[in-house]
Amino acid sequence: MASRMISAADLDAAELAALLAFHAEAGVDWLLEEEPVDRIAEFEAMRAAHAARRSAGSAAAGQPEASAAPGAADRSRPAPSRSAREAAAPSPAVAIPDGQAVADAAFVASTARSLAELRTAMEAFGGCNLKHSARGLVFAEGNPNPDVMVIGPMPNADDDREGLPFSGRQGIMLERMLGGIGLDRTEILLSNIIPWRPPGNRMPSGPESDICRPFIERQIELAEPGHLLILGNFAARFFFGSTQTIHQLRGQWRDVVVAGRKIPAFATLHPQDLAAAPISKRLAWQDLLAFRAGLGSQP
Incomplete structure (x- = not known):
């Protein structure tokens, strides 16, 4: 018997709510974009930008660019649509991370x-390709001169949408975690190493991390926190210079040196880790108790 695809119109309110909850637990961030995205136009824009850079490089070297026979391009592929041409025209060239971008x-x-000047400078900075795929900058938020600064790896979809670090369900979970040891979100400074959400929540590349390092280190330098709480595998490796996992790096005080200043730092699991493996909540709670106890004893 042939099966029939179930439409949303066939579901009642309770069934729709259950379906949405299932997708949320599975990690689906978006069902639909607010605006239609022409992926073909994006590809055409990237190819045009690449061709322009290649042409400029050939001209600078004094080499004529190879050209096809008249009309060959027209015969090999159809002309781009009007929407593709309109989307391609204003699109900036994709910034590829390199040594100059890091400098x-x-x-x-x-x-x-x-911090206000740094935010303005980062909003104008165009040297990281992640900026062109994210909705906007996700900058540090909270107390600008805190005793505790909490740093995660990168914005997620909720952060990208709200423009604030640790938004949505992960933010609520973090607030509960911190509240359990007597810390309020308004008393601390929250930030991420990467200020722009990578496409599809992928992990940042090495060059992308190198570009973003001066920004997070300057945030720390300007805020002058007394202690750092590092969340997750990527952030712990980034600050501790290790290839070990968060389960090996968590629960211990280490010094992080920023601008010549040693700052006591403590790593634990990220709220996303706890959502993926709720059994790890007991480990996070042990870490938070140790972190709270160490706040008074660390120099």
């Missing part, structure tokens, strides 16, 4: 004299 990021970060 530019370091210079931009060093010129900021406050």
